[in-house]
Amino acid sequence: MSFRNIRPAADRFSHLFHFLDLFSQDVPREEAAGAFAFHGGSVPDDTGPLKSVYERSLSFLENKTAELGFRDDLLELQKGLYGELEYLYSLDHPDSRHHFLVVVPVADRPSMLRNCVESLIGQCKDFGYGGTAVDGDGNRFFRKVSLFLIDDSAEEGNRTRIREMVSEAARMGIMSHYVGIDEQSGLLRHIAGLTGESSLRLTGSPGNERTPHKGASVTRNLAYLYLNSFIRRQRKDERFLVYFLDSDEEFGIRVLRDGAGTDIRFINYFYWLDRIFSTTGIQVLTGKVVGDPPVSPSVMINTFLDDVLLFLETASRVRPDEACPFHGAERPGAFSAEYHDMVELFGYERPGALSYDCPLSGDHTAGDCFRAFSRDVLDFFHGLHPTRVQFYRYTAGFTRTERARTVYTGNYVLTPDALKYFIPFADLKLRMAGPTMGRILKSAIGGRFVSASLPLLHRRTNPDSSRVYRTGISGSEDSIDLSGEFVRQFWGDVMLFSVESLARSGFPGRRPDVSEISHVVKSVQGDIWRLYREQKAAAAAKAGAARERLLRGDGWWNRGEHLEDAVRSMELLCSMVDDNFGKDSKSMKSLSAQIDEGGHTDLLIRAIHSFHDDRSVWEKLVGADIPISLAEKS
Secondary structure, three states: OEEEEOOOOHHHOOOEEEEEEEEOOOOOHHHHHHHHOOOOOEOOOOOOOHHHHHHHHHHHHHHEEEEEOHHHOOOOOOOOHHHHHHHHHHHOOOOOOOEEEEEEEOOHHHHHHEEEEEHHEEEEEEEHOEEEEOOOOEEEEEEEEEEEEEEOOOOOHHHHHHHHHHHHHHHHOOEEEEEOOOHHHHHHHHHHHHHHHHHHHOOOOOOOOOOOOHHHHHHHHHHHHEEEEEEEOOOOOOOEEEEEHHHEEOOEEEEEEEEEEEEEEEOOOHHHHHHHHHHOOOEEEEHHHEOOOOHHHHOOOHHHHHHHHHHHHHHHHOOOOOOOOOOOOOOOOOOOOOOOOOOOHHHHOOOOOOOOOOOOOOEEEEHHHHHHHHHHHHHHHHHHOOOOOOOOOOOOOOOEEEOOOOOOOOEEEEOOOHHOOOOOHHHHOOOOOOHHHHHHHHHHHHEEEEEEEEEEEEEOOOOOOEOOOOOOOOOOOEEEHHHHHHHHHHHHHHHHHHHHHOOOOOOOOOOOOOHHHHHHHHHHHHHHHHHHHHHHHHHHHHHHHHHHHOOOOOHHHOOOOHHHHHHHHHHHHHHHHHHHHHHOEEEEEEHHHHHOOHHHHHHHHHHHHHHHHHHHHHHHHHOOOOOOOOOOEE
């Protein structure tokens, strides 16, 4: 056996030795030491056995770290082990692992985007996937991670801030690209020259428009075409994976540590995604999210009101100066949609009411907690669910996958070949585009579409308390209008479950005729509309019950305990629910009128029937040599 003489192993591999010392009772030390075959501090040319030692050590350590509550010292040791493992990979020439193209579509949300970009920089620094190199100007950069910001912003000031983030990421070592309105318009002009108006359902706008706010699905389709052309121009021996994030997603997780929610970086996403794609034949992988729920407020109001009523009932059993009773409640096991009002549609059982998990620490009273809860409740309309935050649960490794049916569009990865599976019905700007796309992928590629336990952190508000409404929601300090979001959600649900029904009979492999599609869509529409009316009636009733409980004279919060502002916030929540979910609300009136008029129903029917035509157009586009340009490249 031949060996490379490098730095002394005791220095280069100090984290591994520390790990072995720390867990000497649990890990067979001789197995690890034997892998070095030390000869004067040398490492064998074949580093495979030593890499295996690191992988087994990391698997053990990550299990132990989760078991012991994600202690900071173990998190630091974990990152040290990954750093030493990356050193071993640096000895491989070439390092054949995947290069990740991280793609973030954004439209006028620079504050959220900053969190996202900073988390990517932190991920690269903490875990060092792919190592670094030095460019011709002497600047060090991460070799196997690139960032693409697809900017669909309307405000020039926001575009400027987003361009600055590209430059900042580049200064921190991330190869970064800005794809703005001008670049997208150039792409659209070329597309129009190839396909005329037949691509409008895919890309939304004719080629002569500099149109912002094209919608998330259209922007992703443009990103697909852009990345497809970008990859064509790279070295043929480079292997790429395209990693889509939303601007309110971050590389990180939220865990319960010492009874409080804490955000940490624990998952080496790029390392494990490379392993999964390198050892399987999959084409598309989706993760999920932790933190704030990924769905619209319009479909989680009932679960929230259930929890508000439980909060008031629990609070009424104690005095305001007694110790806070909202700590240590049992949380349900891992359940991906416990916040959703209509989980039965997705095959889950609906959980009961959940107790508020008070964020206050130290000595505090029930009155203090009441004030804290009242500050949280109105954030519900920004997409938070104060009682059903999603926490990460480690499940024995990161490489386990299972067949998927939903694409979480804020967290999915695909091979370049899978760019041929476009976001369907993009121009309609409906919610549930990811689940709808997922049903089509499930039918089209089966086991090559999987999910893995690699969630990202979803954050709907910033630590500085700034708030960003979802598209389709407008509001002020004392009013809210969910009607735009509500309508997009309803028709998105109709589209999703119509596609799911058609997929059971062979769609998209089989093209159903218009009459079959019409029958399915109208049947699903009737079922969903009935369910929506039931859910909204229930929400109105619960809001009424909460208001009655709040205003009853026997509630200690009405007895001059300096809780007037807190009660006012809770009352405002009830009023906003009435305005948006009552039978006379703008949302319900709009939907009722649209259903009676029939135009939206016809749009869905035509869109589904046109899917196969859209697929033919898309195949032409991904096969074409489309020129691309970059406003900035760093």
